[in-house]
Amino acid sequence: MTSQWERLFRNEGVWQGSFTQFSPTGEVLEEVASVVSLEGLNQGDVMRQVVRKLPAQKAPEEQIYEYRSLGKGVLFFENGAFSQGSIQWGPLSEFGAELGLIWGDRRLRLVQIFGKDNQLSKLVLIRETRLGSERPATSPLRVADLLGTWHGEAITLYPDLRPDDTYQTCLTVKQTDCDRLQQTLQIGKRPQQVQSIGFIQGSLIQFEQGTQVLCLPDGASAAGPLSVQPQTALFLEVGWLIEPGLRQRLIRYYDKGGAWTSLTLVTERRDA
Template identity: 50%
Template sequence: MNSQWNALLKNLGEWQGSFTRLSPQGELLGDTKSVVSLEGLNNNQTIRQTIGLDENEKVLEYSSLGKGVLFFENGAFSQGSIQLAPFSEFGAEFGFIHGSRRLRVVQLFDKNLKLDSFTLIREHLAQTQSSQNPVLTVDALLGEWVGEAVTIYPDLQKPDSYSTQMHLQLNNGKLTQSLSFANRTITSTATLKDSILLFEQNQVQVLLLPDGASVTSPFQAQLRQPLFLEVGWLINPYLRQRMIRSYNDKGEWVSLTLVTERKG
């Protein structure tokens, strides 16, 4: 069994929770109770996945992984579009796992490549206590975060690992973010509007969500320009994970990065 399949197996079990659909501005569009079961068959060589949403149930069985999905060793993953193309829907799912809890977020763009909707999925293993973090706030993110990043690639070339440092400070209603990684430092400024951070210089928004989640998206995906989608999870006040799915200027999915960072 390869390492990708072994990482998938970290997600085995019955996950109970909810699928919450949100507009790009974070408005509630719908909320559905969910039970998602991943069961290993044939000595874990086949996965049976049962997805129950209210009264509807769908069963999938598979023995290999699709081209659009990658897993990290701890079971975290992302699956989605491998190509940004005109007149086609575009999007991705990001999944984090920590103990008996999972947090997943789906970002979707319409056929004009405009940000369309999000789905926030909060889950816990059956027979475990259901617990959730508060809605994420800017105050919870302020300060110095030091982390380690791992980047993996669709062609399964050797992963890259490097240190990261992020500093967030708030001055007169403006958030300044300084991010250092791989001998580069990027500084950007955002305006806080309700539960949204607007980075106007690169036309990107960060939506702050329940359970310590955040989702970073362009307002409009642009052809012939590189782009990234990101989801974060504040697992506890001093531990955060972020996952970044990157596309090049040809619209090709080129890498997936998981950052695990701790507050200094």
């Protein structure tokens, strides 16, 4: 087992890409080229992060951070995937999280922010490749890309650092009408299944439970509520269709009291 600090270093390197801001319904508001470097210093006791944004026709913007330890709101998986963000939702306060996936020389990160009015206010998709590697040509995620039966393995981490949980998943997504989806999730060997109905509105899938899935560029998706409701459990999720038939999802869960409870990474493959 590697430590959380060691897992941070899976992200070491220079990452070229872009920050793209979307409205809650998926309209592109702004896209800015970026270079992010993560470098270990002092024999690995310090991680130095430099974020350079390169807006068109404007001076570059640079922010520098140095980390000697990890905060309470962040957890890393063995492969370097991670999430950092709010550990507690509260009324009249900003709330949100970043969810980051990594696959070889590619990273995909999503930031979801809710304003003081509890409404989803900002979505930022960050797509990156390591310096010297090529960014493969990919297409925006389509609803059709999600259809089928997906078998996967899930790993759940906990903020209190209790032992991880690992279990099998089976997700079936069917289009039952031109504008309707049926989603069925089974976790582990337990017979019970969780079923939900979604309504397709272009690149957006709106579920009856008040959550939505937004299809984004480069096979990405953002899932979660449009607003945070008191005394209601919620989750924030990023999905990534890495290649046809291979998908990862990273989900940050909060309980009814608004406390962060767990972080789950699912790697799933679609049945032929």
